[in-house]
Amino acid sequence: MQLLSIASGSSGNCIYVGCNETNLLVDAGISMKRIEAGLNTIDLKLSDMDGILITHEHSDHIGGLKAVSKKHHLALYATRGTIDEILKKKMDIDPGLFHEVKADREFMLKDILVDPIKISHDAAEPVAYSFYSSSCFNGAKESPCESAAVCTDLGTYDDYIIDKLSGISSLLLEANHDIKMLEVGPYPYYLKKRILGEKGHLSNDSAGELLSRLYDLGNLKNVLLGHLSKENNYAALAFETVRMQLVHSCSAYHDRKIELGIAFRDTPGKPVYA
Numbered sequence: 001m002q003l004l005s006i007a008s009g010s011s012g013n014c015i016y017v018g019c020n021e022t023n024l025l026v027d028a029g030i031s032m033k034r035i036e037a038g039l040n041t042i043d044l045k046l047s048d049m050d051g052i053l054i055t056h057e058h059s060d061h062i063g064g065l066k067a068v069s070k071k072h073h074l075a076l077y078a079t080r081g082t083i084d085e086i087l088k089k090k091m092d093i094d095p096g097l098f099h100e101v102k103a104d105r106e107f108m109l110k111d112i113l114v115d116p117i118k119i120s121h122d123a124a125e126p127v128a129y130s131f132y133s134s135s136c137f138n139g140a141k142e143s144p145c146e147s148a149a150v151c152t153d154l155g156t157y158d159d160y161i162i163d164k165l166s167g168i169s170s171l172l173l174e175a176n177h178d179i180k181m182l183e184v185g186p187y188p189y190y191l192k193k194r195i196l197g198e199k200g201h202l203s204n205d206s207a208g209e210l211l212s213r214l215y216d217l218g219n220l221k222n223v224l225l226g227h228l229s230k231e232n233n234y235a236a237l238a239f240e241t242v243r244m245q246l247v248h249s250c251s252a253y254h255d256r257k258i259e260l261g262i263a264f265r266d267t268p269g270k271p272v273y274a
Contacts, residue, residue: 001112001133001146001274003170006030006038008152008226009265013061014038015150015172015226016271019133022110025052025074026129026150027061032068038268050109051075053101055153056123057085066091077101079116081125103127108134117164119154122199126153130168133274146274147219148172152227155200157210166217170274172263173211175225175242176201177232185232201227204238208245215250215258222272226263235262 004016012030016023016039023044028035036046052074055061065086068074076097078086083098101107103118103125111134116127133146149165152174165171182192182203195201202210207225214220225238243260246253263269 001131001148001170002042002271003148003150003172003222003224003274004038004042004271005172005224005226005263005269006035007265007268008172008224008263009228009230010060011230011265012063013152013227014064015263016042016044017112017131017148017150018044019112019131019146022112023049024109024112024131025049027055028052028064028068029059029061030064032064032071035064035068041268042271046072046074049074051077051099053114053129054078054082054086055128055150056121056126057082057089058123058153061153062086062091066093069093069097073097075099077114079103079125079127082123085124101127115164117149117151117161119151119161120156120199121153122194123153128152128154130164132167148274152202154202155198157202157206162210162213165214167219168214169219170222170272171214171220172224172226173207174202174227175204175207175233175238176227177203177229178234178237178241179203179205182229182232187231195232201229204233204241205245207238208242209249211242211258212245212249215246215253220258222259222261222274224261224263224269224272228262228265230265235264238262
């Protein structure tokens with residue numbers, strides 16, 4: 001299973017997840033031209049995609065949806081709440097392209113099992129997504145197996161999130177902000193309060209704590225830190241904060257390291273493999 005960040009941040013999000021027979025996008029929050037260029041880096045194109053999984057209706061996750069759906073007529077997967085909010089925006093997207101998904105109700109897309117995950121964010125009915133190759137289970141997920149997840153835009157995490165991500169080998173996880181940078185930065189108070197709240201965004205420290213919990217479960221191999229704030233974070237700061245959290249919290253980390261990387265806002269990264 002292959003995971004590629006084409007763009008990740010408040011200015012736009014689009015992630016590719018693919019397996020032997022299936023090619024998917026998570027969100028289309030950037031221009032169709034940028035999505036196509038990102039896919040071209042792994043010798044794919046938009047016409048190869050089998051669908052777009054939408055996490056929620058905020059513009060940085062659906063900004064390119066109208067253009068892509070007009071040209072390529074891809075199937076669009078989202079929760080009922082997200083679908084309704086997108087249709088309210090009158091983006092001239094064919095309602096027939098939408099397929100409703102429900103949190104915790106797994107479904108197959110060719111040879112990938114998709115599991116929508118409830119998340120805490122200030123949107124109508126937001127979800128993250130995990131993915132499992134059909135070759136690694138017989139009727140029920142078994143680990144280790146080829147698996148990936150895209151989990152951003154969550155203000156907090158709990159045992160439910162840990163359980164849902166417990167079998168994942170490759171993960172794109174939000175590390176949105178450094179708390180101190182946000183607190184002293186230029187954002188107005190209401191926006192700082194929103195970001196720091198339980199329906200906001202995950203900080204570097206919280207991302208490190210969550211990864212430490214997942215590390216102890218033994219399956220995690222690759223992590224991309226995503227949705228970094230342009231104003232309240234730096235890639236090097238996010239990386240080092242999370243790395244040090246893993247070093248201090250996980251006694252075996254020096255012997256079994258996670259491959260840790262950054263999903264950048266403006267440029268496609270290198271693919272990681274489950």
